[in-house]
Amino acid sequence: MIEEKGWLDRYLVIIHRIMAAIAAIMVILMMLAISYSVMVRYLLNRPIAWIVEISSYLMLYITFLGTAWLLRRDGHVEIDLFTSHLNPKTKAAFKSLTSIGGAVVGFILAWKGSLVTLDYFKRDVATMGILNTPQFLLMAIIPVGGFLLMVEFILRTVRTGRIWFNKS
Secondary structure, three states: OOOOOOHHHHHHHHHHHHHHHHHHHHHHHHHHHHHHHHHHHHHHOOOOOHHHHHHHHHHHHHHHHHHHHHHHOOOOOOOOOOHHHOOHHHHHHHHHHHHHHHHHHHHHHHHHHHHHHHHHHHHOOEOOOOOOOEHHHHHOHHHHHHHHHHHHHHHHHHHHHHHHHOOO
16 A cells, blocks of 8 residues: 555545545445346336446446546556566566556546536537436546546656665
C-alpha cells in the first residue's frame, strides 16, 4: 500500500474510499436486483425487463468509480513475466513509463468524456431502451473516473520516479 504523505494524498484517499463504497453498494444492489428478477421470472413467469438495462448502467459506474482506488492499491492486473527478473531501479523505470502512458489514457478519458457528456447534455440525447435515460447521466462518470485515474497515474509516476532516480 502507498503511504499517504501530503494533503493531496489524504484527500484522494477520502475520495477513493467514498467512490469505492458507492461502487460496492451498487454491486450489492445489482446482485439483489438480478436475483429478484430471476426469481420472479421463474416462479411467477413475470420478467422485469428494466433490470438488465439498470445493471448495464451500474456496471459502467462501478468500473469508473473503482479504477483509481484499485490503482492506488496496485490491484490492476500486471504481467510481470519480464519485469520480475529486473533490478528494482529498472523495474521502477518501466513502471514510471507505463504510468505515463496510463496518465495519458486517463487524460483522454477525462477530456473526451467531458466533451461527449456536454454534447449529450446540450442535445438532450436519451438512450434507446425501456427507461429512455438521458445519455449524459450515463457518460458523466467517465470524465470523473478518467480524471482521478490520471491523477493517480501521475502520482505513481512521481513515486516510482523517486526510486528510479535515487542514488543509493
